[in-house]
Amino acid sequence: MSSRSETDPVASPSLWWDGLVRGDAHPPLETDATAQYAIVGGGYTGLWTAYFLKLIQPDADIVLVEAQRIGHGASGRNGGWLMGALEGCAAFVDDTGVLPIAARQQLTQLVSRAGDVLAKEGIDCDFYHGGCVMAAARHDIQVGRARGMLDDFWRLGFTEDDYHWLTPQELSERIRVSNPGGAVFTPHVARIHPAKLVTGLAAVVEALGVRIFEHTRAHRITPGLVSCDRGSIHTEQVVIATEGYSESGNPLYRRMIPVQTGMVATEPLSDQQWSTLGFHQNETFADCTRAATYLQRTADQRLVIGARGHYLPGGVPQHALADSSAIGRTREGIALGLFPQLSGVRFTHSWGGSVGVPRGWHPHVVHDAHSRLATAGGYIGEGVGASFLFGQTLAELLTDQQTERTQMPWVHRGCLADLRRWEPEPLPGLGLKATMTAFAAEEWLLERVGDSAATRAVSWLCDHLDPH
Ligand SMILES: Cc1cc2nc3c(=O)[nH]c(=O)nc-3n(C[C@H](O)[C@H](O)[C@H](O)COP(=O)(O)OP(=O)(O)OC[C@H]3O[C@@H](n4cnc5c(N)ncnc54)[C@H](O)[C@@H]3O)c2cc1C
The missing domain is CATH 1.10.287 (Helix Hairpins)
Incomplete structure (x- = not known):
């Protein structure tokens, strides 16, 4: 396993940066600058916001600053599930307890829409729209949980076309788990390669004229002014896209806390090994446990396995990955429990990162027309797809467009301080x-x-x- 540097995700043991050729870092901001829009954070949220701003307003003058390198945060480390779903979306039901139909449509169309944009822009990130299997895979008790999850989706107004039941046999035909008890299947998930997506998207927005500065930390973010190490950006509008990496000096600090989650990857597996595992449609896979597992078959034929992690004392974003071997051991155990046929397979990578968790436990798009501060996030580990939708929504709000997206229940037209703070x-x-x-x-x-x-x-x- 390669050694890691705290400042360079290319050198981190995250599978996604291994062997990925990327150019030199963009130079840091060295002097004061002016811009119409200043975006803080070089992950999917900041980049999709920049992308859609440029589509709406091609001459928009946009500066994006990233404290480390593009994709340093969760966007360069995740499990690569691009989901047409939001964690915590039960918070957005109407008086009848149903998610409004327009909101459901935004979610169920999200994966195809994102796929179309990726194809149009030539972003090759191993996108494969194979759906997702959420299974009772190890313990009998999981069958009730999976059935309950399906009922919850239907109660929200989703249909059988969106989420349906797989019998144990249908589950085994897709994924060969140790104790198949049945599963929920949804078509609304695609697999992607996280680092290829974030670097590909950065290249597209740069080609559209967005000025990107890496190794440029915003120390202080206030209306109209983003103060960085060696220069400040005077701007009409600030977008804060720092999610689980929001630290002191950032208005989102303590409104978003970082919770770590970790992953492991196997060595590339042979066709013969895959024939014992399934995943023939490149489905993403989860087993219905509270460990919140998430697995994908990568384009280079590895199995990657993630599971929910810990909250580090003091609420510090996980840059250091100090416990990556412990992260690895637990996930390897989960993988072998699900797939005893992996016994003897080598696990070659182990890494983790921080997801942003808001006190309200549901994601948000916030636009304050008065202070001209805006943000999107609070994805609780489900931001790969949501950031596409939220970035577009933010761009529309910032340019005063009235669209179906700007009317969504997760849009808040008010100040960032309306996001609740976590307790001390x-x-x-x-x-x-x-x-x-x-x-x-x-x-x-x-x-x-x-x-x-x-x-x-x-x-x-x-x-x-x-x-x-
Ligand atoms: C291990 C792991 C697995 C995951 N798996 C999935 C998955 O399979 N599917 C899914 O939907 N979601 C998943 N997620 C969550 C998903 O990756 C995130 O929701 C998404 O990437 C958030 O994107 P973002 O741009 O909002 O934030 P980030 O990608 O975290 O980017 C924030 C950026 O802001 C920068 N920054 C912070 N402060 C400053 C500052 N002051 N100045 C300048 N820059 C700053 C950081 O360096 C960072 O690069 C996972 C997350 C992790 C960690």
């Missing part, structure tokens, strides 16, 4: 630690004693601790 430390840490410990205890009991009174008691506790 150590409360968030203690709460999240208690939740993660209960989840781990449930998993331990399921593995060792199966469905028992003790397991059910811990599951009950988990249901009450789970914010969803």
Whole structure:
């Protein structure tokens, strides 16, 4: 495994940067500058916002600053599920308890729309629209959970075309898990290569005339002024796109806290090995556990496996990846539990990153026409697809367009301070630690004693601790 540098994701052990040829870094901002739009953060949200601004207003003068390199944050480290879904979208139901039809359409059309834009712009990021299988794959108790999840989707107003049940046999025909109990299938997910997407998108926006400065941290973000290390940007409009990497000096600090999640990747597998695993449609895959697993078959024939992680004391974004070996061991265990046929396979990469979690537990697009500060995010680990939709929405809000997207229930026309702050430390840490410990205890009991009174008691506790 390669050694990592804190400042350069190319040198990090994230699979996605391994062998990816990219040019020299964009030079940092060295003097004061002016711009119509100043975007802070070089991940998908900042870049999609810049892209759509340029489509709407080709002569827009846009500066984008990134503290490290493009894709340093979650956008260069994720599991590559481009989803037509939002985590926490139950918060957006109408009086009848249903997600408004226009909102459902935005989500169910998202993956195809993103695919069309990627094709149009020639961004080759291994996009494959194969859907997603969310399975009862190890424990019998997961069957009820998967069925419950399907009911929840239908209750929100989604149809069988959007989410439907796979019998154990249908599940096995797609994915060969150890204990197939059935699954929910949705067509609304595509697989992508995260780093190819973020670098490809950056190249497109640069070609459209956006000025990108890397290794340029915004120390202070205020209306009309973004102050960086060696220069400030005087601007009409600031877009904050820093998500789980929002630190002190940023208006989103403590309104968004970083929770780490981690991944491992196997070595490339042979056709014979894939024939024992399935994934013939390059489906993304999750097993219905509270560890929130997410797997994909990569274009270079690896299996990558991710699962929910921890909250680091003090709420620090995870730049250092100090515990990547622990991250790796747990995920390898999950992979072998799901697929005993992986026994003996080499795991070659282990990495992690921070996802942004807002206090309200649902994502947002915020546009403050008065202060001219705007943001989008709070994706809770589901921002690969959502950032495409939210970036377009932000661009439309910033250019005073009235579209169906700008009317969506996740759009807030008000100030950033309306986003709730997290409680002071150590409360968030203690709460999240208690939740993660209960989840781990449930998993331990399921593995060792199966469905028992003790397991059910811990599951009950988990249901009450789970914010969803
Ligand atoms: C391991 C992992 C797996 C995931 N898997 C999935 C998945 O499969 N599907 C999915 O939908 N989502 C997934 N996510 C979440 C998804 O990657 C994010 O929601 C999405 O990338 C967020 O994009 P963003 O541009 O908003 O933020 P980021 O990509 O985090 O970008 C924020 C950027 O802002 C920069 N920055 C911060 N502060 C400053 C400053 N002061 N000045 C300048 N720059 C600054 C950071 O360096 C960073 O590059 C995963 C996340 C992780 C970590």
